[in-house]
Amino acid sequence: MHITMKTKTLWIIAVFMAVISVVIPYTILGDIPRFRASYLFWTALTILTILIGYLHIRDWGRSR
Amino acid sequence: MRLIYIALALALWFVIGVVIAHFARKHLGKGMPEFFLANRKLSGFISAMTYSATTFSAFMMVGLVGLTYDTGVGAVGFEMIYIIFTILLLLIFAPRFWVAGKKFDIITPPELLTKRYDSKWVGMVASIICLAMLIPYASVQMMGIGYLLEGMTSVSFPTFSFFGYSVSSLYLIGILLVAGYSAVSSLWAGMRSVSWTDAFQALVMIIASVTLLIFVLYHFFGGPFAFATEMTADYSHLLEFDWDLSMFVGMTLPWAFFALTNPQVSQRMFVTDSVKGMKKMILYFSLFALIYTVITTLLGFSAAGIGIEVADPDSAMPVLLGKVPVLLALVVFVSIFAAATSTLSSVVLTLSSLGSRDLVKNVKPNISEKMEVYSGKIIIILIIIACIIFANLRLDLIAVLSSMASGGLLVMAPTIIGSLFWKRSTTEGALISMIIGGPFTAALYIAGEAYYPLGWWPSFWGLIITTIIFVVVSLLTEPPEKAEKFVEEVEKGVEEYGMS
Numbered sequence: 361m362h363i364t365m366k367t368k369t370l371w372i373i374a375v376f377m378a379v380i381s382v383v384i385p386y387t388i389l390g391d392i393p394r395f396r397a398s399y400l401f402w403t404a405l406t407i408l409t410i411l412i413g414y415l416h417i418r419d420w421g422r423s424r
Numbered sequence: 425m426r427l428i429y430i431a432l433a434l435a436l437w438f439v440i441g442v443v444i445a446h447f448a449r450k451h452l453g454k455g456m457p458e459f460f461l462a463n464r465k466l467s468g469f470i471s472a473m474t475y476s477a478t479t480f481s482a483f484m485m486v487g488l489v490g491l492t493y494d495t496g497v498g499a500v501g502f503e504m505i506y507i508i509f510t511i512l513l514l515l516i517f518a519p520r521f522w523v524a525g526k527k528f529d530i531i532t533p534p535e536l537l538t539k540r541y542d543s544k545w546v547g548m549v550a551s552i553i554c555l556a557m558l559i560p561y562a563s564v565q566m567m568g569i570g571y572l573l574e575g576m577t578s579v580s581f582p583t584f585s586f587f588g589y590s591v592s593s594l595y596l597i598g599i600l601l602v603a604g605y606s607a608v609s610s611l612w613a614g615m616r617s618v619s620w621t622d623a624f625q626a627l628v629m630i631i632a633s634v635t636l637l638i639f640v641l642y643h644f645f646g647g648p649f650a651f652a653t654e655m656t657a658d659y660s661h662l663l664e665f666d667w668d669l670s671m672f673v674g675m676t677l678p679w680a681f682f683a684l685t686n687p688q689v690s691q692r693m694f695v696t697d698s699v700k701g702m703k704k705m706i707l708y709f710s711l712f713a714l715i716y717t718v719i720t721t722l723l724g725f726s727a728a729g730i731g732i733e734v735a736d737p738d739s740a741m742p743v744l745l746g747k748v749p750v751l752l753a754l755v756v757f758v759s760i761f762a763a764a765t766s767t768l769s770s771v772v773l774t775l776s777s778l779g780s781r782d783l784v785k786n787v788k789p790n791i792s793e794k795m796e797v798y799s800g801k802i803i804i805i806l807i808i809i810a811c812i813i814f815a816n817l818r819l820d821l822i823a824v825l826s827s828m829a830s831g832g833l834l835v836m837a838p839t840i841i842g843s844l845f846w847k848r849s850t851t852e853g854a855l856i857s858m859i860i861g862g863p864f865t866a867a868l869y870i871a872g873e874a875y876y877p878l879g880w881w882p883s884f885w886g887l888i889i890t891t892i893i894f895v896v897v898s899l900l901t902e903p904p905e906k907a908e909k910f911v912e913e914v915e916k917g918v919e920e921y922g923m924s
Binding site: 413414416 | 501509
């Protein structure tokens with residue numbers, strides 16, 4: 361079975377996101393009572409994922 | 425709020441829904457792929473909207489607003505992590521489901537498992553798990569609407585006895601309205617009418633919620649910056665993240681895998697008309713999910729900020745609607761109805777496809793395609809009747825069964841992931857992991873929090889146990905002969921369509 365580097369990268373990103381989306385708010389941001397702390401962090405992480413998604417699918421369908 | 429306003433708004437919404445379903449029927453052809461997948465011909469926009477409306481139920485504008493109002497920023501993390509993982513899972517799995525669906529004429533997610541593991545039993549067990557977990561979940565969608573209708577009006581309606589339970593006729597009207605709408609949109613033209621009505625409802629959901637947020641921020645706080653300043657000054661505890669880790673993981677874990685384990689959404693990976701359509705589906709859904717989550721969580725903070733005090737967090741939104749102009753409250757109220765019905769009709773349609781394709785067809789393999797569609801329609805009616813009965817019993821158990829839906833479905837995650845990414849995975853590994861994992865997780869939920877091992881939630885233990893069983897049993901047994909060819913064919917297709 362041949363899984364491309366791009367797909368493998370997505371799995372690695374998923375593991376990375378799973379870790380930081382829990383660890384950072386619990387260790388660094390949780391005690392800061394501001395919108396720019398946990399709220400902004402999770403929202404920014406979601407926007408980053410949408411950007412990754414956009415870059416990933418941008419070339420879909422071009423090789424056919 | 426006066427009942428006449430609500431009745432008029434709902435009547436208008438019902439008529440629009442029926443008209444859309446009627447137009448969808450004009451495009452309806454014959455056969456299973458046509459009825460259950462709109463012949464794999466949905467545009468990217470419609471696919472994205474039906475995906476969004478199916479995923480986001482009344483939970484968002486009632487439950488998530490209440491959760492944010494009550495527990496603060498942790499609710500934002502819970503929902504945003506769901507979006508992050510749904511996007512990543514769509515990027516990885518949508519091309520593979522789509523290609524597999526086209527190449528092997530697959531209609532339902534359990535059918536993909538049947539073909540990959542070369543065993544009808546794998547698909548049947550997966551279908552039974554889905555039916556057991558999702559019928560109570562669908563009933564709760566109906567109950568939510570019944571309660572909302574009761575809560576929004578001050579008119580008292582007569583009650584009557586139903587199997588020994590006292591039922592308000594207004595509650596029953598709410599349930600029958602949702603049941604009727606879902607029956608119309610799913611029976612009329614299957615996926616085509618469900619997806620078109622979903623698209624309409626998704627637009628209502630997003631427009632209503634944006635309008636409400638703008639009104640609330642400007643009317644009660646004087647603008648977004650003043651809102652942020654006031655929240656930081658007076659309600660800073662809501663911006664601190666103080667959820668217990670086991671609760672956070674227990675709630676988030678099933679939702680992180682929702683895109684794979686819930687058949688009503690994973691089936692939507694089969695429906696787009698082209699690669700371009702799939703790109704649009706993923707991108708538009710991502711943006712919809714982000715915007716809708718930001719809105720609902722900010723509404724939750726706002727409810728606290730304007731001083732709403734309720735004992736039950738789910739009442740925060742109905743109370744908030746009592747403080748805004750009637751017309752706006754009505755539009756939002758209808759949008760919550762829309763969120764519930766769009767989820768319900770999609771769940772009902774998907775479950776009926778599982779019933780006809782993965783249960784009836786596997787028991788009677790020679791059944792004609794016409795009879796298969798016919799049995800699917802009968803199953804739609806049976807599921808809706810079952811949901812009406814469940815919803816009227818108002819059993820405490822239903823709430824527990826509903827909350828375990830996402831956790832219970834999680835036991836299928838190793839089997840689904842393994843089917844496309846681990847060629848060594850076997851039929852026995854899939855079957856044993858689901859047969860043991862499903863009842864084990866369900867039993868933990870029903871036993872209650874006092875019995876959670878080390879305080880960690882059933883979804884956590886369920887995923888660990890099923891993964892271990894799936895891996896160990898697979899290593900001890902042989903994968904089916906066709907498995908490698910199936911996966912190779914899918915990967916080849918993904919490459920051919922330029923999605924690798």
